[in-house]
Amino acid sequence: MTIIWSYFGARLGSVRSKSRGSPQPGTIGYHRCRNRLAQMQEGDTRAGLRGNAPGLLQTSLMRLAPLKTEAARPMLTDRYYYLNNFRLVLSWLEDRYGDLLEEEQRRFIADFNALALPAQALLVRMATRKSDLFRASKLNYEEIGSSEAAAAPLIELGWIDDQSPITLDELFTLLRKDELLRLLDAPRAAATLHKPALLESLRPACRELPLLQTWYAQCGEKIYRLRAAALCERLRLMYFGNFHQTWSEFVLADLGVFRYERIDCSGNSRAFHSREQIDVFQQLYRCRERLHDDADPEQILREMPQAVQDSDWLEQRRAKLMFRIARRCEQRQKAGVAAGIYASCAHPGSALRAALIHERAQEPAKARAACIAGLQMPREAPDRDRFERVLSRLDRKTHGRPVARARNPIPDFAIIAPRPVPAASVEQAALEFLSASAADSSRLYYVENTLIVSLFGLLCWEAIFAPIPGAFFHPYQHGPADLHSLGFVERRGAQFASALDSLSSERYKEIILHNHLEKAGIQSPFVAWRALDQELLNTALECFPASHLRHWCEWILLDAHGNRAGFPDLVQFWPGERRYRLIEVKGPGDRLQENQRRLLEYCTSREMPVSVCHVRWKDQVTPARADP
Numbered sequence: 001m002t003i004i005w006s007y008f009g010a011r012l013g014s015v016r017s018k019s020r021g022s023p024q025p026g027t028i029g030y031h032r033c034r035n036r037l038a039q040m041q042e043g044d045t046r047a048g049l050r051g052n053a054p055g056l057l058q059t060s061l062m063r064l065a066p067l068k069t070e071a072a073r074p075m076l077t078d079r080y081y082y083l084n085n086f087r088l089v090l091s092w093l094e095d096r097y098g099d100l101l102e103e104e105q106r107r108f109i110a111d112f113n114a115l116a117l118p119a120q121a122l123l124v125r126m127a128t129r130k131s132d133l134f135r136a137s138k139l140n141y142e143e144i145g146s147s148e149a150a151a152a153p154l155i156e157l158g159w160i161d162d163q164s165p166i167t168l169d170e171l172f173t174l175l176r177k178d179e180l181l182r183l184l185d186a187p188r189a190a191a192t193l194h195k196p197a198l199l200e201s202l203r204p205a206c207r208e209l210p211l212l213q214t215w216y217a218q219c220g221e222k223i224y225r226l227r228a229a230a231l232c233e234r235l236r237l238m239y240f241g242n243f244h245q246t247w248s249e250f251v252l253a254d255l256g257v258f259r260y261e262r263i264d265c266s267g268n269s270r271a272f273h274s275r276e277q278i279d280v281f282q283q284l285y286r287c288r289e290r291l292h293d294d295a296d297p298e299q300i301l302r303e304m305p306q307a308v309q310d311s312d313w314l315e316q317r318r319a320k321l322m323f324r325i326a327r328r329c330e331q332r333q334k335a336g337v338a339a340g341i342y343a344s345c346a347h348p349g350s351a352l353r354a355a356l357i358h359e360r361a362q363e364p365a366k367a368r369a370a371c372i373a374g375l376q377m378p379r380e381a382p383d384r385d386r387f388e389r390v391l392s393r394l395d396r397k398t399h400g401r402p403v404a405r406a407r408n409p410i411p412d413f414a415i416i417a418p419r420p421v422p423a424a425s426v427e428q429a430a431l432e433f434l435s436a437s438a439a440d441s442s443r444l445y446y447v448e449n450t451l452i453v454s455l456f457g458l459l460c461w462e463a464i465f466a467p468i469p470g471a472f473f474h475p476y477q478h479g480p481a482d483l484h485s486l487g488f489v490e491r492r493g494a495q496f497a498s499a500l501d502s503l504s505s506e507r508y509k510e511i512i513l514h515n516h517l518e519k520a521g522i523q524s525p526f527v528a529w530r531a532l533d534q535e536l537l538n539t540a541l542e543c544f545p546a547s548h549l550r551h552w553c554e555w556i557l558l559d560a561h562g563n564r565a566g567f568p569d570l571v572q573f574w575p576g577e578r579r580y581r582l583i584e585v586k587g588p589g590d591r592l593q594e595n596q597r598r599l600l601e602y603c604t605s606r607e608m609p610v611s612v613c614h615v616r617w618k619d620q621v622t623p624a625r626a627d628p
Helices: 002-011 027-041 053-064 081-097 103-114 117-127 147-157 168-174 177-183 188-192 195-205 209-219 229-240 248-254 275-292 297-303 312-331 335-343 350-360 364-375 378-399 426-437 451-459 493-504 507-518 534-543 546-558 594-604
Strands: 133-135 223-226 412-417 443-446 570-574 579-586 610-617
Touching: 081 103, 081 117, 081 229, 081 248, 103 229, 117 147, 117 223, 117 229, 133 168, 168 177, 168 195, 177 195, 188 195, 229 275, 275 297, 275 312, 297 312, 297 335, 312 335, 312 350, 335 350, 350 364, 350 378, 364 378, 378 594, 412 426, 426 443, 426 570, 426 579, 426 610, 451 493, 451 507, 451 534, 451 546, 493 507, 493 546, 507 534, 534 570, 534 579, 546 594, 579 594, 594 610
Parallel strands: 412 610, 579 610
Antiparallel strands: 133 223, 443 570, 570 579
8 A cells, every 4th residue: 555645645634624624534635546546447547557556546445435434334244245246247247248258258157157165266266366376375265165175176177277387476476585585495695685686686596497397396385376367357357348347346336335326237238249349358458458568569559459330439448548559659769650540549639649749750731730630620629729839839930920829817816825744735735824814704625626527427417327328338337438438428418408407497406416415425427425515515506606507517518538627626615695716726836737727718718716826835935025
């Protein structure tokens, strides 16, 4: 957990609301953690986390999530909960994809169902772990009993292997340092080395294959290699229809950490409709894993499947991976290859990246063409401002002057606040300063991308979770599979129109309050339950005009993926006057991001009260330089 807590440690301070005077522990940390996990789940390289980071983030969310008190937290009483979940997956796949399963998969399901309970349980225990190597002495489970007895039929089926050679690196993952020193007869000086340094010091002497094959006898215990790991992984991918959900999803649901909307997933609502689609999906998964392992992007490109013509969501995933391959090519100074990928890629941002490459390569005509083409593509709408900036630079180089560009001025103000303690954030410091200095009855809350986006999610709940064909494949989906596609809003046009029509009367408040009560805690790509208590919700509904809420909903619907971010950090309410102000906080040296500027300009053009608060630290400002 060190990686996660060191990153979010500065965000876990209590945020105080002037009206309540009580802390809201971990509010900022929870939502930063939640947003970063969403980026990882969507395969966004900007998340900057690799390897087991998604699992660590899941664990962090479990710690920060709004569960009951420690004593009231649910416990799993079924000793075979993991086995029952695995059986559920196999049964579901037989029912939904029986006509698409390979012979090897059918045989695996039949043989698994014929196994004795201990053997089934042991296989699932191993299949749901990260590694494919196991020490028999570490497979101690009360409900299974003897691991060697349970493993015997699995060895006979060829699903696990107790005679497999292992490499030096694998051995170091299995054994403790003291065991390694004894096993490899390392010199006495090696005892002072850390494990990674010990591995490198022994590597030159442990390269011969015969030595690798003799380690088993010297270990004094059995070591199992799970041969069925890849097959179990393919079954998991088929069930979830995505790359990020793991077997832990069932456990989190059983514990009540995650709850899901109940959608009618009829037999026709399945992720795959042909064997070819499954092959493409698994091919994408292999390419994605190789990209994570930093393999040559050009080699991965050659292994990528062709465009998918009969599945929008699958083509969407392929386009996203193509975009990421192109970005990796850019990072490796292969701009020409990247530009070629972007030219044929339908993922948002491709046209802009192509324009930037051509601009850097001193190819103004190609850069201009890419910008003009991008401005005409609906999927590139979020980058409109960046296209215009590129065109402005090109005009300045060509004609000596940029194209005049009108901008709506964004109101701003500055504060000089005490420097916060190391564990606090600039947003928290601004909130506390503004709360303490306000002479009226206003209330301030830290909301960032939670409050307004949650109001949208509650108002449009029925539209978001409409049982559209191709949107929901299994009972554990956080949101519709086509959420990031261009047709997401169009496919639900009638439902979204109905939700927005409710804003012409008081009915929208009834819808939001009803869904806040009835859907509480259910996973949604838009609703941040922890940040939306009853007091904040009631205050927002009283102070946000319906016309402003409509504007925000329309803004999100322009880009249901990208426009969920960029909302200001703080909201200030004046309940007695039924008005509000949104405040984006910027610390010393910080400036508005492009998505933040676009949203603030959108709001100011519609006369919505927004401001940017520039924070300066008191210990860095002399009295002579202080703002009046």
